[in-house]
Amino acid sequence: MTLELIVIGKTDSKEVAALVELYARRVNFYCKFAVTTLPDVRNTKSLTVKQQRTAEGEAILRQLTDGDFVTLLDEHGTEYRSVEFALWLQKRMNSGVKRLIMVIGGPYGFSEEVYARADAKLSLSRMTFSHQIVRAIFAEQIYRAFTILNNEPYHHE
Secondary structure (H helix, E strand, O other): OEEEEEEEOOOOOHHHHHHHHHHHHHHOOOOEEEEEEEOOOOOHHHOOHHHHHHHHHHHHHHOOOOOOEEEEEEEEEEEOOHHHHHHHHHHHHHOOOOEEEEEEOEOOEOOHHHHHHOOEEEEOOOOOOOOOHHHHHHHHHHHHHHHHHOOOOOOOO
């Protein structure tokens, strides 16, 4: 299985980028993992929130192919503990999914078209995080899930 994390816009934090890169390298030990950064929408000051979501949504949808299992990180998604998320990930791998796509949207969330294409929604917390820092947090959780599935000593209950 290939696991791909799609994010909108480059992070302006070297520290966040370094953490994402660190966990991406670690996850690649378990499966093929890639982070795809889509360019920020231009001229957002002249766009409504809906127009910005639509433009970002079109860019996201262009990355998807038939058969992809698409999961959105969304405040209204299902919350899991780390062990539960690991089991969720295992189910996706066991189901024969070729490409598991995880998407972190822009600051205003997703367009209706992206929601319609999604197969699942996950929430990291009821708290709000910047869409920049979520990249590092979620990359770490993906790594943690693989260590749990492989009974490695990284995660402690």
